[in-house]
Amino acid sequence: MSLNVGHRGYKQQRWMAHSGLRSQNKDTPFYTVVTYLPHYEDNSAVANGFRVFFYMTWLYMMLPMMSADCMPIVHLITMTYKFVTLCQYYDRIKEDFDRDVRTLRKHEAVAKLKAGCLEGIKMHQKLMFLAEEIHRVFGIIMSLQVCESSAVAVLLLLRLALTPHMNITNALMTYTFVGSLFYLLALNLWNAGEITYKASLLSNAIFYCGWHLCELEKEPHKDIRRLVLIGCTQAQKPLVLKAFGIQDLSYNTFVSVARMTYSVFAVFYQRRG
Template sequence: MKNYFILKNLCRKIYLAGAGDFWFEEGEISQGKSLRYRLLCFIVFSTYISMTLLEIIGVFFGAMPNDERSDCTSFAVSHTIVLCKMFSVIVNRKRVKELNRKLVEICKDHEDEHRVAENYRIMKINVVAYAVSVYGSFVFFLFDGVRKMMTGSHFITIVTYWPFYDDNSAIAVTFRLFTTGVLGVMLATMICIDSFAIITLIMYKYKFITLRYYLQGLREQFDKNNHAGNEEYATDQLHSGFIEGIVMHSHLISLSKDIDRSVGAVLALQVCLSSGSAVSLVLQLALSKDMTVAAQLKIILFVVALYFLLALFLCNAGEITYQASLLSDSIFYCGWHASSMRRDLRQLVLFSCAAAQRPIVMKAFNMLELTYGTFIQVVRGTYSVVALISAQNESTPE
């Protein structure tokens, strides 16, 4: 039941972050449909949307220096995609609840305590590392804002259309501090949503590992029971266990569709965010000749956070494909050929092996394959675009 508590604890954090109740057991996390909580969620997301709209307006109509315009553009694009990611999960709340139920129930009777503990350790490392990378970038944005204030400018992290660049009134300063706080809270909500997608992928991967060890255990148990006078019992145990394994396999295959419907948009939008925003940020870093060390560090850490999350998504999705591909051998060598019912099981084994030899490939929007190769392609594509534009800029006479 470790997976039950992992998912429930995560859903509780998502609830506290203001994204709603995603747990499949009614009343376990939220005590009914609270009007006060709904009002709080409305205020929180209205603030997120308002801040993002001010950033978008600032990109087109704001009068500001080039460095602040670059920050405004980066934040406008990033926050728009982040909001789309959040709403894609919130809109599919019922599907997410059903996904949580299936993640808890499938294979739960055959999960090994040590493997579940290892699963939890990997989840924790992934989520903590991602949170550290995000807030590490946020700290350097704060540091750069303080540096600007110390050099005679004004403190700023989020660049919006208003306050205007030369407005240093008390109201303007207060609003800049307010948007900084809003950014900190928004990052917490974003991390919770992204962490749900990460944990879903890791947990799904370990479901295939659990099934593989279960099928291998059938052969070991059959060899142990298959002795003179006990052949019928050993065969019956193998037959019933194999049927149960095939049912679990079919449930796992269908679960990929539930994951795509629930968090597929989050994975696809992250590919767009990491590739698009990273290009603009790296170009800003490469083409600017008078950028301070603090400004360079905030951009570098921002890019690291974008690519780190993309790597977590795509590499864990790629690992699902790999683990699913290993099931074919486990099915074939489960011991069916040594049983007295081998003729009855042969057809079922052949169909099961054929199904396992078409390994699951996680996709976003049923188009973009989420694999190790996709991550490499995104990184290479970003590098190629940045290298091309940088070369053109260097060859253009001033």
């Protein structure tokens, strides 16, 4: 009797592992790749090769979905540190100017400071162009991420609120998935808001580059004050990424989405009670 039961259990495990069908136990769903061939009793080398091929194909299909979520985050982090590096560049040319004033002639130190400010303005223009390109390429993905995360989170929380009895496994899976959605949304919106914040610090770095120690030039187009004014004006333009050109991608958006999701969940949970 025990041998018969053990043999049946072994065949059931093979069925779950090779047939690609869902388990009959409703409490523990089993999901895998669904294929018609090969059959579960076929353990030949060709059948196993087909199974490996199907799973590798499934993994290859999932990789673009993961990369679509990771690539915007990587580019946002990279752009954030580029603005941090540019601020440090202006701090460095200020330190160099303070040292050059004591070691070089005044006009040589001023000329070096002018060249540094002009190079910083060019780098800032390139960064703004890159930010526009990143927003153009990944803006739709980040916008859909906001809508998808909020909509799916609301549906899952409604499932928790409207289901009278749910075992701990399904509840834990639902809460974990909702937490993963909000974590991914937080990564996108946090890094988008971080770019806005780091870009706003650039104007102060340009203003304190040391231009006030330079003498006023007779020709206005050669005066360093003109370069500083142009750089500060460009840096004071807020760099804000928007979802569908309407909603800002920032910290406040994440807080708003979280509050809205919880409000919908609380309303339906109270109505159920």
